[in-house]
Amino acid sequence: MDVKVETNDESVLQKQQSKQHSPIRESLNVNILDALPINIFLEDQDGRTVFANKVTCESNGLTLDEVVGKTVFDIFPNKIAKKVREHDLEVWKSNKLITKEEITGFKGETCYMYTGKTIVQFGDESLLLGFALDITARVKAEEKIEHMAYHDALTGLPNRWYIHSYVETFIQKHPNKKMALLLLDLDHFKVINDSLGHQAGDQLLQEVSKRLSKVIDKSECLARIGGDEFIIFLPDVNSYHDCYLLCEKVNSVMSEPFLIGQRKFTVTTSIGISVFPADGEDIHTLIKHADIALYRSKASGRNGFQFYNPTMKTYANERLDKEILLRQALERDEFVLHYQPKLNLDTNQIYGFEALIRWDQKDKGIIGPGAFLQVAEETGLIVPIGEWVIRQACLRCKAWHDAGYSHLTVSVNLSASQFHKHNLEKIIVDALTESGLPSNALELELTESTVMHHPEEAVRTLQQLKKLGISISIDDFGTGFSSLSYLTQFPIDTLKIDQSFIKDVEENQANAAIASAVISLSHSLGLNVVAEGVEKEEEMQFLRFRNCHFVQGYHIAKPMQEEEVFVFLKQLM
Template identity: 40%
Template sequence: MAERYQNLNPIYQEILKAERLKNLMRIAKCIENSTVGVFETTLDDQILEVSVSFCDLLGYSASQISQLKYEQICHPDDLSAYYFLKERLLSGEIDHCYLNVRYIREDGQIVQVLQSTDLSVDNTKEPNFVNRFEDITDWEQTAKNQRDADNRTRYLFENNPNPMWIYDIETLRFLAVNQAAINHYGYSEAEFLSMTLQDIRPPEDIPRLLEAISKVSVGFTESEVWRHCKKDGSHIIVSVSAHTLIYNNRKCELILINDVTQKMQAEEALKRAEARYRSIFENAIEGIFQSSVDGRFLIANPMLAKIYGYESSTDLIENLTDIGSQLYVDPQRRLELINLLKEQEDVKLFESEVYRKDGAIIWTSENVYAVHDVAGNILYFEGTVEDITASKIAKAEIEHLAFHDSLTNLPNRVLFRDRLSKALNNSSEKLHSYLDQMQEVEIKLIPPLLAVLFLDLDRFKLVNDTMGHAAGDRLLIEVAKRLSECMFESTFLARMGGDEFMIFVSDLQSVESIQQFAQLILQSFEVPFFVEEMALYIGTSIGISLYPSDGMDEDTLMKHADTAMFRAKERGRNHYQLYNHAIGAQVMEYVAIENGIRQALERSEFQVFYQPQINLATGEIDCVEALARWLHPELGWVPPNQFIPAAEEHGLIVRLGEWILRTACSQTRSWQKNGLPHIRVAVNFSVKQFQSPNLCDRIMQILAETDLEPQYLELEITESLVMQDQNTVIKMLRQLQSLGMRVSIDDFGTGYSSLSYLRLLPVSKVKIDASFVRETPQNNEDAAITSAIIAMAHNLNLIAIAEGVERKEQLEFLRSHNCDAVQGYLFSRPVPAHEATLLLQAQFK
């Protein structure tokens, strides 16, 4: 009830009207003990028990009046006073109250009565109000009535819970204030009575105040909102109701104050919240909706309309009237959603395919909540919708990429192993069934149930080196297509990486059938592959392992197929080879090389040889290239082209490279200390070394440890190294160059982007690959390439050095084309450090 009658201002406006104060409370004391009529009302103002005099006064029968409420017999202008005093009775602030009110008779006439109301609380029945009244319409005004009315008016003024005061309209001085005003504003009564209205107003509001006072008229004024200042300096917002009266023979205004600061702040906060909600609703990046149980949208924001392809929220609501059949591709999804909501009230991330207005199909994710009534019945649904079509597509692509090769779109190693494992499970069941029938038969004698084929392309590196990686990639794509054409129902093809492919064949009938299949693949490679309009003839070597004779699990079968492929290549390439244990034994030597590298480092089996580079202008050695050699205790000298790739494969190349660098730097510094001329030492660096983020720091540390100045170290890199990560490598090379070291490109001319990136590389020397020098000058094409590289290097202010110089005619050709330096067997093979020392001593005596 308090909420219903929270606006108290009109109460006091009515009570304090001058024309009604004449009658108010004059005879209250007389009525208290002499009641003319009585009626009871409930807390909700329903009239209950009535006296005969009450019926006579209003002209209703007892049955008629018992159907009425108090508000139907009370004059509308007097209701607010009644409601206010009723609230005070209920709150316990007063024990009883008096009202000078007007009743409306059944015939429409108005009678003036003095009403006394008490709250009756009886444990045997519901609380109710007992109202006593007396008709005072024709009473004469007596002095006693006036005094009683004055006393009651003063009581109402002094005990009013809201601040009230009287001020002189002419001087604006306070003439009277109630206790509520003193408490609320913080001024004492004496302070109030020494102040004017201007003292409690902000200075900027004074002009408006004076203008409002100049327009004061007789009677009530509508409530207005003002700012007031409290004693502590804080400002409050108040609703002011006023009534003119004569007080102490002065024209005054009686003021009723209702502090609405919190109310205004709450309303403002509510407006801001509503604005924020509206903004969120209108501008949300997710669709927001309310929908009925029968499948209609009740509310939809613009984003929801956009998601479903409608021009506006109204367009969506008016046209999409059956969500289940019009929206969902599978109408059952709507039923599934509703059933879930019945079970758990809210559903999150409910994904469905839905139709847009134009018929396109998209994926959406819904978060939906069911709103229930007090009885637990679903009133409607509300929630959000997000278009997840793009993420669905991306997720599918990611899943595809996770299990497929990005270049050829074939299954990758991960998917191959997974499918092979499942195929082996099926084959295992067949094997057990076969063993149960045959009993005590050797595994090797059982016909093959599954085969694994390992394919490695022949001469693929040559294509990469001569035509570039782009051409190599194109060739791999064509190979994948060719192999796919050879597949049939029980085969599974995958690219394992590089130029390696694997196939497994399930449901085999015989060894001959897998041999025929391998031969079919080899025959398909007899037709040339066309790359960049060039016909390329390449072959493939195939290794085959069989289940169960060659292995019982995927790892063993894949390993043995790899071993068989290795033997197929040894046979001359473009062959297939079935695995047998003899092949495994022959591969042991290669495995011994791989596994022996780590021990070789520990046992100091590696050595550094040096091959001089001759400056053609001076005829002197100005640089030596450091080359690693390995003397295996059982295998003897192991060629670098065997142990270097193995070191890279086993992650030992960085460790080996650092050992070579430290040894070469230490030897160079030793030559300097022994009085030999200061020459540079060139050291090869691999791709994996350049992938180390602290390479520059490690090189400088080794130079510091060996006491060699950076200017005497030359780093040899290959074009393929630069192509691995151009930006990172170029940045690192520039840093090394800035520290004083030189950089040269080894095997120049064999890469696929030489001319494009050479100008970007911070290098000082290019080494012409021995493959071009070998047939120079008799081979016109090689001679042309060699001379072109020399000319290009000079145009870029680079030094050109030729590798693999073994004959005098090669030297003369290079000299005639102004090649700067040469390196090769014509001058010296790579030699141990002590022999290199003799070469330097002989030259610089």
């Protein structure tokens, strides 16, 4: 007589269920399925597991015997199990293969799975066959690639491609909203990069991005679009005053000095602003017009902001045309040097000339530096132009020496960009070597503002230049409001009194006091002193009486072309 024994022992039930489906398991090639690196499993219509391969068991921390007979509610948290069971029922209902990518958060880790389920027949029994492939590594790699494509590697901010896509999409969704684009550029960043090195420049850009991130709210977007240029997108602007307030915030966070390495310095920004839809109806036009406003901001003295208006386009087009012509002028050798003599008041003899650049436009004649040097400075063309000036001046002075005027010197003005270039010393050495000019016949003139921008760095650069045997002069002295304490640290030879203090010096008491003070200061420091812009005999007599060493200006002679120099020198003999 058979006796039916009822039991609640779970292990016994599992064994019974396992035996129940053993024919199915025996029909499977378990060794092959266990070797596959994906989850494979079989379930009956009630959701009970009939079979699971090795990867499936290990991923759940169970043995095959522990998995068989269990449902997803026995293995996964209820929230996940419910979602999985709903998917199972969908497959049973459709009787089709259903695949999808899904995110799971089992065991506290986010995983991306590619899953597929379908109904298969084992004899008379229908079972659900499922597989699940962990694609987390692939998805994260794709996310990383996408992030790299749309984010700046240095600062982690969105990049040009991101902001273009973001703004274009926003405009399409909200065509009636007023929006604004702020284009920011660091003032004199190239000088900082050249003087402190690219590593310090990169560190500065990272610090700037952190500060700018603090001034925007969650609805606004900050991006670095290249070099030292940043964009802030304001998606909802009530009035121009909103842009003004944000610019004030930017100026405020940028006002604190930056500490890069062991050095502290202040960096300012220039900002150009365009507003949608008045200044453009797409991202490209908005950026172009913001860029035009940015350059107007720089032309107005930097450390400020400008809203775009259509009249600026004329200025921008003229500037672009001038930049193109300047590049062509370099290629076509259209620049020339004129030379203004400098007089020694003690000997009443000409002791040297200052080289002054001119642009010989064949159709317009000779153009002075005031018409093109600012554009050259903004575009970086000042550096190759400056190199050309140094070479030409050295060659010309050597020609004077060869003609018997070996006492003459030549002075060349250095721009801030040139002064902070790492290869300045090599450029000067090459020019002296190429020309054969003795180093003591070359004088470099730097403005007060150039050496005071980064005085500690300037001291080191000047010391290296002095080792070459050349002379150093501070031009336009008195206009830069520099600290006199640095004057004793700079290895300089000469101070040049700015011509604004020489004009009508015999009548203007303020000018007379400043000129006299600079002359006295120069004597005390053992420096030579040159007065620029002397145009009248009364001015020269004033300077002679106060023991000014040297003078130059129209009263002595106007700047002259190189062929006129020999004529001028012969007349003095």
